[in-house]
Structure formats: C-alpha cells, structure tokens
Amino acid sequence: MPKSxxxxxxxxQTPPPEGAVILAADIxxxxxxxxxxEIKNSEPVLVKEQRYPSKEWNSFVEMAQDFNKNTTRPQRICVSFAGPVRDGKAHGTNLHWEIDSREISEKLxxxxxxxxxxxxxxxxxxxxLKTDDLLMICPGKNHEAGNAAVISPGTGLGEGGLFWDGQAYRPFATEGGHSHFAARNELDWELFLFLEKKYGHVSWERVVSGPGICMIFSFFRDVKGWEAxxxxxxxxxxxxxxxAIAIAATEGCPVCQETLRLFMKYLAEEAANLALKLKATGGIYLGGGILPKIWNETHQAIFNEYFFAxxxxxxxxxxxxxxxxLNQKTALWGAGYYGAFGGV
Structure with a gap:
C-alpha cells in the first residue's frame, strides 16, 4: 500500500511484481x-508519457496502440474517463466515445x-501528491478528521468524494456537476434564463467549467450589453x-474580469454545497486544469466571500x-496508482 x-x-495492498509496467490514461x-x-520499490514510478487531442482519435484502443508501439507490452491498464462508469463501461459526457474495459482487454x-x-x-x-503540490486556501477552523471532496472545473465540472473510514480515505465518483444550478439573486436568474433557452436543463457544469466561462462572457456581452x-x-x-478571456482579464478588460468574478462565485457556492452534502470536514480540494492558471489574490478573496455564505x-x-x-497530472497519477493497487 502506498504511503503518503x-x-x-x-x-x-500488495503491488505487482518489481518491474511490472502499467499503462495509465486520463481521458x-x-x-x-x-x-x-513501472513498479520500483513497490510503488508506481512514471517513466513515459504523451498527450493526445481526444477528439482527433476514434477510440482509446487506437491511442494505446500508438503509444505502445515499439515498446514492451504493459501488464495492466487503468483508464480514467470523464463520464459515469457502470459495469466496466462508459459513454463520454463531453467526448462522444463509448469505452468498454472488456473490449479493451480483448483487443489489446x-x-x-x-x-x-x-x-x-x-x-x-x-x-x-507532495506538500508542494498543494496550495492552502483556507486552513479550516477547529479542523477534525472527516470526509473530503474534490471539485475540478475543466472541459466539464467533475466532483468526487472521499469517505473517511477512521484511518484512510476511500474515494468514490459522483456526477454532482450535472445537478441543478441554483440562482441566488437577480443577475443569477437572468443568466439562468439565458442558459435555459440554449440548453434546457442548466447544471453547475454550465457555469463552472471552461465552456462555462465562455457562456458567462456571452451573457454579459449579448444580454447585458458589455463591450469587449x-x-x-x-x-x-x-x-x-x-x-483568452482569462488573459484579457489580467490585462484589465472589464467584461472579462466580471466574467471570472462570477465564475469564481459559482465555484465557491458549489464547493460549499459539496462540503455540506458530504460533511467534508476533512477538506475540499480544488482540482482541474483551469484554476492553477488563473488563481490570484482577487480570485481567492471572491472564493472566500461566497464559500462561507x-x-x-x-x-x-x-x-x-x-x-x-497545483499538480495537473493528479488524475493520471491516480490511474497509475489504481492500476497498481486496484482489485483483480
């Protein structure tokens, strides 16, 4: 069992034999x-990696065959996939793939x-993760051991839970990012109506994600009349x-700054919802690829204003x-570790 x-x-708890190779993927x-x-001293060590544009490939099998060419075949595979997994199968939420662990096993x-x-x-x-892979946003008052949660805005909005069993955390998946967005004031309600006209159902993912940033920007430009x-x-x-919106915000663009203010407000509100629903006194972890790139003191102040309300x-x-x-390869490492210590 890895120690961290x-x-x-x-x-x-028992790792594969020394030298065993695991193919891990985060899709x-x-x-x-x-x-x-590769298993070295009973723990997975990253030895080779490559990034692929997901939508330019038809399947994971094709990717794996490309990645694995001219190399030794791995002994295990673990795929982290953005979508609900049921009975070893999944359909992508923001990627039109069907993926099946049994089919992968047979073809490879x-x-x-x-x-x-x-x-x-x-x-x-x-x-x-190491201590320098994390930035503390809030230390927590009267901190006590308990459940924890991860919320990760990216192409979509991912939310995961960690049940505290008294000695360690036991991760589990959720699809909480697709739960109903809740408007709290008149501006929120106007945005909701704008999004409802476009999508029908309005989830938190529609406002707390990369595409969500674009939708908030479009709302301010097209509905509220802000100039860009x-x-x-x-x-x-x-x-x-x-x-591009995030960069323009740092350069003083008012509509872009207001867009990110609303994005951070909604992130904080949904993170607080997650803390309440999971009684996550063990901690809230903000993940995904967007936040480490845009986080600053202004955004932290906005987050703190709404997280505690x-x-x-x-x-x-x-x-x-x-x-x-801060480590944007956390899910890839998670796939590598699960490939080593997952149940067979």
Missing amino acids: FIPIAFPQ GGTKADLAFF NIRPVFLINDLEANCYGLAA PGILKTEMKAHDPAA VGRLDPLVEAAPVYLI
Whole structure:
C-alpha cells in the first residue's frame, strides 16, 4: 500500500511484481494523457508519457496502440474517463466515445483492465501528491478528521468524494456537476434564463467549467450589453476562448474580469454545497486544469466571500480546510496508482 501524507485506501495492498509496467490514461473531453508507470520499490514510478487531442482519435484502443508501439507490452491498464462508469463501461459526457474495459482487454490482450471515473482517479491521485503540490486556501477552523471532496472545473465540472473510514480515505465518483444550478439573486436568474433557452436543463457544469466561462462572457456581452475589445474576438477564435478571456482579464478588460468574478462565485457556492452534502470536514480540494492558471489574490478573496455564505451551518463549512491542487497530472497519477493497487 502506498504511503503518503494524504492516506488513501486502495482495494489491494500488495503491488505487482518489481518491474511490472502499467499503462495509465486520463481521458477528458479535450485531451488525453497516456503514461507508463513501472513498479520500483513497490510503488508506481512514471517513466513515459504523451498527450493526445481526444477528439482527433476514434477510440482509446487506437491511442494505446500508438503509444505502445515499439515498446514492451504493459501488464495492466487503468483508464480514467470523464463520464459515469457502470459495469466496466462508459459513454463520454463531453467526448462522444463509448469505452468498454472488456473490449479493451480483448483487443489489446492485456488483463486486468480497470476503468474508473476521472474524478475517482483524481481522488486516488491524492496519494501521489507532495506538500508542494498543494496550495492552502483556507486552513479550516477547529479542523477534525472527516470526509473530503474534490471539485475540478475543466472541459466539464467533475466532483468526487472521499469517505473517511477512521484511518484512510476511500474515494468514490459522483456526477454532482450535472445537478441543478441554483440562482441566488437577480443577475443569477437572468443568466439562468439565458442558459435555459440554449440548453434546457442548466447544471453547475454550465457555469463552472471552461465552456462555462465562455457562456458567462456571452451573457454579459449579448444580454447585458458589455463591450469587449475587438482583439479579444480574434484571440478567442485563434486560441482556447476561456484562456483568452482569462488573459484579457489580467490585462484589465472589464467584461472579462466580471466574467471570472462570477465564475469564481459559482465555484465557491458549489464547493460549499459539496462540503455540506458530504460533511467534508476533512477538506475540499480544488482540482482541474483551469484554476492553477488563473488563481490570484482577487480570485481567492471572491472564493472566500461566497464559500462561507451558507447560513446556519457556517461553522461546518468553516471547519473544512480548502486546498488548490497545483499538480495537473493528479488524475493520471491516480490511474497509475489504481492500476497498481486496484482489485483483480
């Protein structure tokens, strides 16, 4: 069993034989990271990795065959996938793939093959983190051991839980990012109506994600009449539009700054919801690829303003320490660790 300063319980304590190789993958709606982990001194060590654009490939099997060419075949596979996993199968939420662990096993002739949700992998990946992989946002008052949670905005909004069994955390997946968005004031309600007209159902993922940043920006521009610099339109077409908005915010663009203010407000509100629902006194971990790139003192102040505004149960939320995960390969490491210590 791997030892770390965040104790994570895995299904199996005994690692594969020394030198065994695990193919781990973290597949999201935009990108897919594949890596080989080799067992050294009873723990997985990353030895090779490569990034693929998810939507340019038809299947994980094709990716794996490309990644594995001219190398020794791995003994195990673990795939972290952005979508609900049921009976070893999943359909992508933001990637139109069907993925089946049994089919992967048959086509690649490798056993075992584990398929886990990406936020479950993110939770397992906490086992691989060092102290400098985390930034403390709030220390927590009267901190006590208890459940924890991970919330990760990216192409979508992932949410995962960690049940505290008294000695270690036991990760589990959720699809909480698809629960109903809750408007709290008139501006929220206007945004809700704007999104409802476009999507029908409005979930937290529609506002707390990369595409969510773009939707909030569109709302301010098209509904509220805020002006945006002409160059921004060009940058949004040429590059990742959410990233272009974030960069423009740092350069003083008012509509972009207001967009990120609302994004951070909604992140804080849903993180607080998660803390309450899971009684996460053990901690809230902010993950995903967006936050480490945009986090600053202004955003931290916005987060703190809204995270603690939960009414009568303020003390429960105040007890939860909040951390920003700086290591953007946490889910990939989680897949590597689960590949080594998952149940066979």
